[in-house]
Amino acid sequence: MAAKLKKGDTVVVLAGKDKGQKGEISSVNPTANKAVVDGVNVATRHTKQSQTSQGGRIAKAMPIDLSNLALLDKNGKATRVGFRMEGDKKVRFAKTTGEAI
16 A cells, blocks of 8 residues: 655644644654654653763654654645546645645
8 A cells, every 4th residue: 555654754743742743754664554753752762881872861753653643735734645646657645735745
């Protein structure tokens, strides 16, 4: 099945402690139905010092469920994603504006 949200998309969080925050998707895990969004769902990881890296408290973006994310259209509003055929190519489009993504 085609992915409605992909790496590089700008999204808004619909539910949870980070509701209303916007960010860009840095990675998607379709089997777990989760995505990592920069600056959203940040957890503090306590890491031990090693020869290559400094230890301490490091902020890390954790995965968030795809159902809690919505794509932002060109107007900056949350929109659902649809699919249509343009010629012989399947493209994603924003349901609010009808414009291809």
